Amino acid sequence: MDDIRFRLNAKDVAYAGAATDRLLDVLRDDYDMKSVKCGCKEGECGACAVLIDGVLTNSCCVAMGAVDGHEIVTVEGYRETPRFAKLSEKFAELSAVQCGFCIPGMILAAEALLCVNPHPTEDEVREAISGNICRCTGYNAIVNAILNAAKEGDGLW
Amino acid sequence: MSSFDVGTPVDYNIVVGQMEGGFLQGIGYASIEKMDYDNKGRIRNNSFTDYLVPTSMDVPNMKAVMHVEEYPDGPYGAKGAGELPLVAPPPAYIEAVEQALGGASVHPLSRIPFSTEDVILELNKEVS
Amino acid sequence: MVNGYKPSTLQEAIEIRARERVIPYAGGTDVMVRRPEGIPFLFLNNIPELKEIRDDGEYIRIGAAVTFTQALKNDLVPALMKEAVSRIAAPAIRNAGTFGGNLGNGSDKADSVMAGFALDGRVRLLSESGERVLPLGEFCIRRGVTAIRDDELIVEVLLPKENCTLPYYYKKIGGRNALAISRVAVGGVYSVKDGVIEQFTAAFIGGGDVCRRFKEIEEKLIGKSVDDVRANIDEYVKSYSESLTFTRGRVSAEYRRTVITNLLYDYLGSLW
Numbered sequence: 001m002d003d004i005r006f007r008l009n010a011k012d013v014a015y016a017g018a019a020t021d022r023l024l025d026v027l028r029d030d031y032d033m034k035s036v037k038c039g040c041k042e043g044e045c046g047a048c049a050v051l052i053d054g055v056l057t058n059s060c061c062v063a064m065g066a067v068d069g070h071e072i073v074t075v076e077g078y079r080e081t082p083r084f085a086k087l088s089e090k091f092a093e094l095s096a097v098q099c100g101f102c103i104p105g106m107i108l109a110a111e112a113l114l115c116v117n118p119h120p121t122e123d124e125v126r127e128a129i130s131g132n133i134c135r136c137t138g139y140n141a142i143v144n145a146i147l148n149a150a151k152e153g154d155g156l157w
Numbered sequence: 158m159s160s161f162d163v164g165t166p167v168d169y170n171i172v173v174g175q176m177e178g179g180f181l182q183g184i185g186y187a188s189i190e191k192m193d194y195d196n197k198g199r200i201r202n203n204s205f206t207d208y209l210v211p212t213s214m215d216v217p218n219m220k221a222v223m224h225v226e227e228y229p230d231g232p233y234g235a236k237g238a239g240e241l242p243l244v245a246p247p248p249a250y251i252e253a254v255e256q257a258l259g260g261a262s263v264h265p266l267s268r269i270p271f272s273t274e275d276v277i278l279e280l281n282k283e284v285s
Numbered sequence: 286m287v288n289g290y291k292p293s294t295l296q297e298a299i300e301i302r303a304r305e306r307v308i309p310y311a312g313g314t315d316v317m318v319r320r321p322e323g324i325p326f327l328f329l330n331n332i333p334e335l336k337e338i339r340d341d342g343e344y345i346r347i348g349a350a351v352t353f354t355q356a357l358k359n360d361l362v363p364a365l366m367k368e369a370v371s372r373i374a375a376p377a378i379r380n381a382g383t384f385g386g387n388l389g390n391g392s393d394k395a396d397s398v399m400a401g402f403a404l405d406g407r408v409r410l411l412s413e414s415g416e417r418v419l420p421l422g423e424f425c426i427r428r429g430v431t432a433i434r435d436d437e438l439i440v441e442v443l444l445p446k447e448n449c450t451l452p453y454y455y456k457k458i459g460g461r462n463a464l465a466i467s468r469v470a471v472g473g474v475y476s477v478k479d480g481v482i483e484q485f486t487a488a489f490i491g492g493g494d495v496c497r498r499f500k501e502i503e504e505k506l507i508g509k510s511v512d513d514v515r516a517n518i519d520e521y522v523k524s525y526s527e528s529l530t531f532t533r534g535r536v537s538a539e540y541r542r543t544v545i546t547n548l549l550y551d552y553l554g555s556l557w
Contacts, residue, residue, distance in 0.1 A: 002286060019289025020326050022317060042318045044205035044464055049377050055354075056377045061317040063310060065289035065328045095170035098178065109376070126213040130463035131375025133205070138177035139213040141170075189461055206466070207535070212375070214462035272460075274540040281543060 004068045008033075009077025019065030024048045026064055027074065035075035035104040039133070046132035049105040050074050056112035058131070075104040083111060086153045090145040098136035105132045110146045118157035119150055158220050159245060164228030164236035172238055176221035179242025184219075185211045186243065187250035187269045291328045295335070295411065295440065301327055303413040303436045311335075311350045312381035314374075315390045335385070335440065338362060344407075344443040349385025353397070356384070363449035365472060369400035372457050375464050385439040388421075391429040394467045396457065397442075398425060399496045403472040403488035404448045412437040421496075428494040451476050451484065454552045458491075458544055460535070467491065468536050471548040477556055480510050487552065491541045492529030499528050511556045522549045 003014035008031060015026060024041075027033040027050070039047035041060045048059045051073040078084050087107055090096075097103050106129055113120055113128035120128070125146050126139070134142065150157070159180055166172035189209040193201040202208035221242070227234030247269050254271055258264040264279055290307065292298040301307060307327040310316055316326070329335055335350035338359045345361050353370040356362045357379070373379055373387075373396050387395045388408060402421045410417045410433060417437070424432045433439065451474040459465025469491035476484040485506045488498045502524050506514060514521060526546050531538035 004286060017287065019286045019291075019328070040205040042204060042206060043314050043374070043378050046375065046377060055380045057381050058314075058377045061312075061314045061378075061381060063289070063313055063317060063326055063328075065286055065291060065326055066310065066313060066330060068286070068291060068328075093170075095168070095174050098171070098174055112376070126216070127463070128376060130212050130214045131377045133210060133212060133464075134178075135182065135210065136178045137174050138179075138181035138219065139216050140177050140219070141174050143213065209460045209465075212461060212463040273458075274536050277540050277543050278537070281539065 004064050006067045006069065007071040009073060015064055017064065019063060019068075021064045022060060023050075023062040023064060023067060023072075024059040027059060027072075033074045033076050037101055037104060039101070044133070045102075046105040046109065046129075047102055049108050049132065051078075051108055051112060054112070054115065056109055056131075073108070075107055078108065078111065083114070083153065083156050086156055087111075087145070087149045090149040090152070091142070094141045094145045094148070096137060096141035096145040102132055102134040102136075106134070106142055110149070113146070114150055114153070114157040118153075120147070122147060125150075158222065159242070159249075160222045160224055161238075161241060162224040162226065162236075163238040163241060164226065164231050165234035166223055166225065166238070167233055167235050169223070173221055173223065175238055176223070176242045177219065179239070180219055180221060180246050181211050181216060183243045183246025184217060184250060185209075185215075185270075187247035187271065189215075189270060189272055191270050191272055289326045289328060291331055293331045295332050295438075298327060298329060298332060299411055299413050299436070299438055302438055306435075309385070309389065309438060311383040311386045312352060314378050314382045315386050315392075329385070329438070340446070342446070344445055345449055346409075347384050347442045347444070349388075349439040349441055350383050353379040353382050353384075363404060363444060363453075365404060365449075365453040365455055365474060366397065366400045366444070368453075368455045369396040369457070369470075369472060372396065372459075372465075384442050388424065388442065389431065389433065389439050391425070391431045393425075393428045393493070393495050394490055395496065396467055396470065396490070399467075399470055399488045399490050400455070400472050401442055401444060402496050402498060403453070403474055403486050404444045405486065406445070407443045409440045409443060410434075410437040411440045416440075418443070422498060425495050448474050448484075448486075454487075454555065456548050456551065458548075466535075468534075469541050469544045469548070471545065471552060473552065475556060477511055480512065482506055482509055482511065482514065482556065485556075487525070487549075489529060489545060492531065492545055494530075494532065497529065499525065502528065506553075514553055514556060518550060518553050521553055522546055525549055 027036045037047035039045035043058045043061045050059045109129045228236045255266045310326040311329045329350050335348040337348045387397045406421045408424050453474045455472040457470040467490045473487040531541040
């Protein structure tokens with residue numbers, strides 16, 4: 001049987017397990033990508049969101065067979081980028097991180113938005129993170145952090 | 158709009174964050190966070206699909222304002238902050254719904270959560 | 286691949302489907318929540334025909350593995366379908382969820398199915414024994430049950446072009462503004478010429494254990510003037526609310542009845 005081959009944070013990897021295994025579990029347990037959080041296992045919270053070929057996807061709803069030949073980015077990879085540095089700065093400034101559990105998903109949702117829409121309105125930011133549940137912040141600080149990163153991150157996106 | 162007095166906010170941004178977070182929890186508590194039990198006492202809403210919490214698109218135009226006044230008996234003038242913001246939003250929300258329905262004399266409300274379903278059923282009482 | 290198949294052609298896929306018990310996997314957003322044990326997945330995302338949206342002159346054809354996000358970016362997809370699909374769940378789910386999955390999982394709350402039904406859409410099924418094209422109303426039997434046979438795959442949804450440009454009505458009522466399953470939804474297309482209704486459809490989510498339409502009532506409305514409809518609106522709404530069945534689920538039957546009635550008054554009252 002062929003391994004499932006994909007790219008994880010710019011590295012080529014091969015997975016020998018079952019094609020029906022859940023991507024969320026494999027990322028956390030086999031590849032140690034602990035930034036990918038397990039919240040609900042039903043696609044309703046966004047804590048497990050990753051970028052697959054740049055597209056925001058809930059990894060709890062992805063089977064390994066579907067990632068064969070594709071490119072996955074988690075925060076472990078994204079945090080090396082200047083875009084992350086800007087988002088991180090703005091999140092810290094506004095104390096948009098409280099318990100932190102929703103944040104990796106929020107960061108990748110922000111990246112997915114700013115990639116296609118570098119100057120979003122507040123409503124567009126709210127829609128972009130509408131699949132990421134946060135209980136601590138009431139969302140305002142996160143939305144403002146993303147808007148500030150977009151404003152100041154001229155040229156980054 | 159909500160105003161909070163927690164004495165001296167030790168870290169202003171964190172405290173405002175807690176106020177906003179608690180405020181939204183209170184709104185959710187009052188509106189969409191319905192928790193049902195079956196006759197054996199087991200919770201029926203046992204998944205994220207079945208227990209609804211507010212998303213970023215459900216946030217009302219909420220503004221948290223701090224009333225800053227040092228509390229003499231607290232460390233650095235601070236008081237406890239975390240539990241406070243959950244307390245006021247639910248009664249405020251229910252008051253607002255009550256007023257929108259015509260006032261307490263017509264539709265006295267005294268339970269939460271009071272969802273859109275509850276509003277519809279309440280309005281239906283007028284017709285029947 | 287262990288416990289999975291990744292065919293690159295439709296022919297390969299239907300061959301596998303014919304000889305073995307597999308679970309078709311397009312976006313995974315439904316299958317991975319149900320997590321059936323031990324059955325291999327048939328990954329359909331590498332088959333080009335299933336990912337296409339095209340106009341063949343008579344129909345807009347949307348492939349079974351087309352995601353909702355893809356559909357939202359495509360000019361061929363009709364406005365009613367886009368509106369229905371734009372309210373599904375949240376961005377990450379729309380990026381993965383597909384037309385084939387929304388149809389195949391037999392949900393009575395499937396938004397793209399309701400919009401397709403309102404547009405008089407059909408579904409094309411393929412197996413080694415041949416092809417079938419069914420109207421959506423015939424494909425959806427009841428909650429969890431579709432007309433698909435064990436060896437068939439959903440290939441595409443077909444939307445008649447002449448319906449795709451008609452004015453439409455669509456309202457979805459969920460539990461919150463995002464990540465909300467439809468509790469009640471009403472969608473339809475219509476055309477009015479010289480004050481007379483020439484075409485009219487109304488499809489419902491939340492009025493039965495499957496998405497519903499009532500051709501008999503639609504036919505009563507066709508040919509009437511909009512003034513006549515407004516003058517007799519109570520009767521038309523009543524004939525609908527007597528035909529729909531309201532059951533208790535996450536919300537009560539009374540809520541569903543009241544909201545669908547309100548939406549019908551809104552729809553019929555807005556025709557012009």
